[in-house]
Amino acid sequence: MAHHSEIACLSKATIFKNLPLPLKKKLVTISSHQDFFPKGSFIRQPLDGKDGMIFLDSGHAKVYTLNTAGKETVLEVLNKGDSTGQENLFSTGNHENFIQATEDCLVCSMKRHDFQMMLKDSPDLALSLLNDFGERLITAEKNTVRRNSMNAKERVLDYLKDHGKKLGKTSFNLPLQKKDLANFLGLTPETLSRQLNALQASGQIIVKGQFISLN
Amino acid sequence: MAHHSEIACLSKATIFKNLPLPLKKKLVTISSHQDFFPKGSFIRQPLDGKDGMIFLDSGHAKVYTLNTAGKETVLEVLNKGDSTGQENLFSTGNHENFIQATEDCLVCSMKRHDFQMMLKDSPDLALSLLNDFGERLITAEKNTVRRNSMNAKERVLDYLKDHGKKLGKTSFNLPLQKKDLANFLGLTPETLSRQLNALQASGQIIVKGQFISLN
DNA sequence: TAATTGAATTGATTTAAATCAAGAAGGGAA
DNA sequence: TTCCCTTCTTGATTTAAATCAATTCAATTA
Numbered sequence: 001m002a003h004h005s006e007i008a009c010l011s012k013a014t015i016f017k018n019l020p021l022p023l024k025k026k027l028v029t030i031s032s033h034q035d036f037f038p039k040g041s042f043i044r045q046p047l048d049g050k051d052g053m054i055f056l057d058s059g060h061a062k063v064y065t066l067n068t069a070g071k072e073t074v075l076e077v078l079n080k081g082d083s084t085g086q087e088n089l090f091s092t093g094n095h096e097n098f099i100q101a102t103e104d105c106l107v108c109s110m111k112r113h114d115f116q117m118m119l120k121d122s123p124d125l126a127l128s129l130l131n132d133f134g135e136r137l138i139t140a141e142k143n144t145v146r147r148n149s150m151n152a153k154e155r156v157l158d159y160l161k162d163h164g165k166k167l168g169k170t171s172f173n174l175p176l177q178k179k180d181l182a183n184f185l186g187l188t189p190e191t192l193s194r195q196l197n198a199l200q201a202s203g204q205i206i207v208k209g210q211f212i213s214l215n
Numbered sequence: 216m217a218h219h220s221e222i223a224c225l226s227k228a229t230i231f232k233n234l235p236l237p238l239k240k241k242l243v244t245i246s247s248h249q250d251f252f253p254k255g256s257f258i259r260q261p262l263d264g265k266d267g268m269i270f271l272d273s274g275h276a277k278v279y280t281l282n283t284a285g286k287e288t289v290l291e292v293l294n295k296g297d298s299t300g301q302e303n304l305f306s307t308g309n310h311e312n313f314i315q316a317t318e319d320c321l322v323c324s325m326k327r328h329d330f331q332m333m334l335k336d337s338p339d340l341a342l343s344l345l346n347d348f349g350e351r352l353i354t355a356e357k358n359t360v361r362r363n364s365m366n367a368k369e370r371v372l373d374y375l376k377d378h379g380k381k382l383g384k385t386s387f388n389l390p391l392q393k394k395d396l397a398n399f400l401g402l403t404p405e406t407l408s409r410q411l412n413a414l415q416a417s418g419q420i421i422v423k424g425q426f427i428s429l430n
Numbered sequence: 431t432a433a434t435t436g437a438a439t440t441g442a443t444t445t446a447a448a449t450c451a452a453g454a455a456g457g458g459a460a
Numbered sequence: 461t462t463c464c465c466t467t468c469t470t471g472a473t474t475t476a477a478a479t480c481a482a483t484t485c486a487a488t489t490a
Contacts, residue, residue, distance in 0.1 A: 075359060
């Protein structure tokens, strides 16, 4: 929880990128910076007593819940620059989701109390955050449509294209294990494996382990 | 777009219910009130040039998208007191969703421009809205979990219990046609029909047309 | 009132994806 | 390096839900 004096991870976060410099500097003073989470470790979990939002300076993470039967549902895939848990800046309830590093991560975070203090005299900040919430809702809706109106092959291809677009690349490594990606797409690992094969066979992608290339 | 002088629909909306009275009064002055939408009509649709958020003073509505193949995905079920489209208070992009009255509706709405003016000097308002966004995200996640980790029967029962809880009742009329509810749950109408039968046969609910009673 | 139209239901059948099963590949730890 | 454990892949089989098909029902309107 070192407090840097210079503009760090926060200013790189998509969510705050349009804020004026003085405000960014203030945000940095109330943030923790570049906490290290090794692959597999939990950035957040239910009942950990932590509040506020987090964002990824580097690495990848997955957000998921467990239902009462222990079945996992992957809700979000976090890539470098993404943030999540904004809802914890306001509600006083405990968060219910697990956030687990799927690669070594550097994470910045902001506490509810500190954030709320700042919010009172920064309409810009509120607006920025409201915009970001809007984006997250739209993404959530997009994921719902993907699961609801596409078959297995279409879902896989749609995700890959979407991810490539987000990165601005046509080749990349998957940000999650395939079993987690399968879950995120509402599929089983077996089905994902077969669909990746099929997409490669039809010349639409190249797959080598975690590496994907779009054609 | 009549401008009432008294506190009307807006003050009843869940999203604003915790705001101080003077602020509510100001909100009323920038809202349209109780516009009537007959069953089947569109409250919003892509390219209608409308912006801002809406909320339901009475009636029911569904929010849905059409994919390029024309397949519908029902994203939200709106009941009395619910609001949607908050994301349109900020982004300048066009909204992509259809909002259609599934019963006769009275609708209030607020325009982006008017709202943003108010937001600048009302931190309370921003906070209220941010809270609401958080709720909507959590609901969206809950819907994802329902679709991802439950079979057809569980989804139906979970929805019915959820809806009953929301209303504080054990008997109610479904807020949508069954074909739309089926879509919202990621099912076909045939499957919904059969599952409602099965739930009735096992004594868990009573079904009479749109009327549902939970046991 | 009857006619029309879409919604809902019921039954028969198909099918996409899940499940089951077994081996191969990969990544740590000792 | 070997061992262990999890993930990934491939094949065979099952199954839950979709699809197809045909009535029935309900709402609207002429």
